[in-house]
Amino acid sequence: MSESTISSVATHVGDDVQRVDDAAKLTGGAMYASDLVFAGMLYAQVKRSPHARAKIVAINTSKAKNLPGVHAVLTGKELDYRIGLYVVDKDILAKDAVRHFGEAVAAVAAESLDIASRAVDLIDVEYEVFPPVLSQLDALDENSPLVHPDLGSYDYVKASFSPQPGTNIPNITKIRKGDVDAGFAEAKWIIEREYTNPSVQHVPLETHVAIVEWKAGDEVTIWSSAQSPFTLRDLFCRAFKLPHNKVRVVIPHVGGAFGGKAGIHLEPLLACLSRKAGGRPVKFQATREEEFSLLPCRSALTYRIKTGVGADGRITAQKLLMYWDSGAYADYAVNVTRASAYSAGGPYDIPNAWVDAYTIYTNKPWGTAYRGFGHVEFFWGLERHMELVAQVIGMDPLEFRKKNLLKPGSTTLTGERINEHTGNPLKCLEAAAKAINYGRLTPEEEDRQARTGRRIGKGIATLHKAPAMPSFTTTAAVIKMNSDGSVVVNIALTEIGQGTATVVAQMAADRLRFPVSRVKVAVERDTDKDPFDWQTVASKGLLLTGNAVIAACDDLLRQAYSDAAQVLRAQTVDLDHDGEKIFVKQRPEESVTFAALSIGYVYPNGNGIGGPLIGLGRYTAQGLTSLDKETGQGLPALDWTYGAHGVIAEVDPETGEYTVIKIASAFDVGKVINPGTMRGQCIGGMIQGLGTAQCESYIYDDQGHLLNPSLTDNKILTAKDLPEEIECIAVETPQLDGPFGARGVGEHPMISVAPALANAIHDATGAELTHMPVRFEDVWRAIHNKPPIDTWTTKAPAV
């Protein structure tokens, strides 16, 4: 068989293929972890701290233990295990200290949810309350109380992170490129501003849920709504010092995740409750209120940007300081810090750059991964800054951006050379600008302005992101042929709504030359049965898993060709195949069907040869390196997906009220695998980005109590909040090492929506917005030069 024999005939890739999972989801038949019930199952509830920072003086659980129907009660004192993704800093239940409002201090497993709730109410906790550290900037103060006095003794991933013992800083990431002092010396203008974002919630429609069973002999099974079964297993086993083959993680359908379900959450606690309750399965699902503070959020950020610009409008130097509010634990925030640092300048050619990015502990619910992994937050500041710089130097913001965009030959902040295959940020920017008729008002818009008395403004913003992942990130796929010639694909990349199963089926079908109906992608993920995948995060799934699936198809075909060569008395190079059979090129009537080969070929006399056709494919990110800890130089990026948004907004110049007339967004995805699902991902992200831009935010009082843990007080956008027009545009600059030329776009649509909106409002009114979200009153404040509300902490209500 020559290499050219196994080629792809693209009949599904790029075409309309309906989602493979929609029938199950549309009929209510799809089972989510929240739907599962097992015999003997108990229900867990947790006791949560009403204080942000306190010492636990005593916990009395005796009344709870005596309540009929209660099978296990636990406090932190009994649990000597610590968990943590990159910095191992979190107890399963708070032990002596409470570090954020809503933190779990005790837990119960009982025969019903009602009994468990009653038991939790019967637990008495005595606290000694201290003033919390709420602002990450205050937490940097030498005299600030320490959220983790023992930081110096914690284990952490040494290759990537740098905790500073004796401070509130679990990580600093530094990037040094060129010579910033020289760059600033060359500049005609130097512009420095500060931009902030508050914490926000992911709001998956399905809150976090898990069922854990820890049976005698340390046989543990976890059913969870988690995104990343193998990482969950790894972290779990490390906490309990269990071998991986003792722990099985199963992930059924997941009701949205957005990064919030990427790590490990309540699984260890439920495991301990199960063990204590004699191995009965224990289930917990967070209430919507718990989702806001028992579980993590997206970190707040203060971003200070200083930019030098030469007389020709080119950026000469940038000094970028990021202050990430990690909340009470380091979790993903340290890696958000790292990934944001190396991406911090955006898709621009910056010859001299200096980045110091700090992760900072505070007494608030902790920050974790959230779609965009830091980029939504820092692009708010960066793309507002580009607008404000353009204003200062008197250049059109689109021209200023174009002049400074990365182009083939440019280097990134970490020294990676961009080439013509990396993707085309210019094409994205021009497409988005054109889609909103940037720079002018159409006659209809002029009319509308005259009619309404409101002003119409137009704004653009660029974006880029590469997967934030270890340099050696790897994955595998297995494809098994059934005896009728259909196939089942096993992967551990979870389907959380993004459409992975559908695009994997399309790619496998084309690689095999089968109809997509003959390809099934298994629904459940199971660490005992599926091949390894690192995590379902970072927009890396399409590229890595796609390549592994292609390799698995090739492996299966190689086996089939080898068996067919024997049956047909030919050499593999003499053979070719179609969707049904392998045949001799020269005499196609001499053939053998895939079905006949699928589980071993049987000759007329009963002799069998070959065996089940099972293809294995692996793929590891190619050529990536760790970053130098002092300079940040290295190659961290699997691929860069570029994009841009254009927004048309209509603003009341008196009151600051506004509506979004249009959003148009373009992304260079390399190759569109499925136009319908890609458009769905993009619009979903654009609207989630608009929510972040317009209204979402955690609000605390000055004692660190979260004031708005509900969908009434922390609104996300509804259908009525949509822009009048939404346009989604694909740019296709093939990624040479991407499957069919494709690269990921899961997170990107959400990035830079907020600054595009604020730039449009700025264009309409001159409002210099620097704080997110952009509510009507914030626009009013900016228009009327009132100081912004930037801390999202209000005074505690008088008691």
Added chain:
Amino acid sequence: MWMSVEVNGHIYEREVTEHWTLLRFLREDLELTGTKDGCSAGECGACTVMLNGEAVNACMVLAAEADGATVETIEAEAVDGELSEIQAAFARNYAVQCGYCTAGMVMSVRELLRLNSKPTVAEIKEGIEGNLCRCTGYQQIIEAVLDVSGQINNGTRGGLKYV
């Protein structure tokens, strides 16, 4: 209390815990888990079902209130494994992602079309305003409703533009 309720054409007679909502009754007692719980507080619409022919948030109705009533849930929407027209339009228009809001969405769309067979975009937005979806950005759901009411055909390539 003892109650009798018709759900998806079957009569169920059950002892029901008095403070339980219709949502818990459907999911936990009848094991009809197609209807989802996104908030238990009337904020998200994931639990939308038809009660005596009208859409309600099942988390805001006590099970006891359904005594003697007729309830329809997502499990009755497809007949003999055939997707209903609404469901098929959702599938054609990529209106499903994680699927957690989907049952409630389909119910709200059914209610909308019952009252208005050719809703405008503004009326569709109004009709599904109470159903939160964090994945789709609603656009393809709106297109599915326009499609099933005979007002658009999104054609090929799912409405995506290329440059």
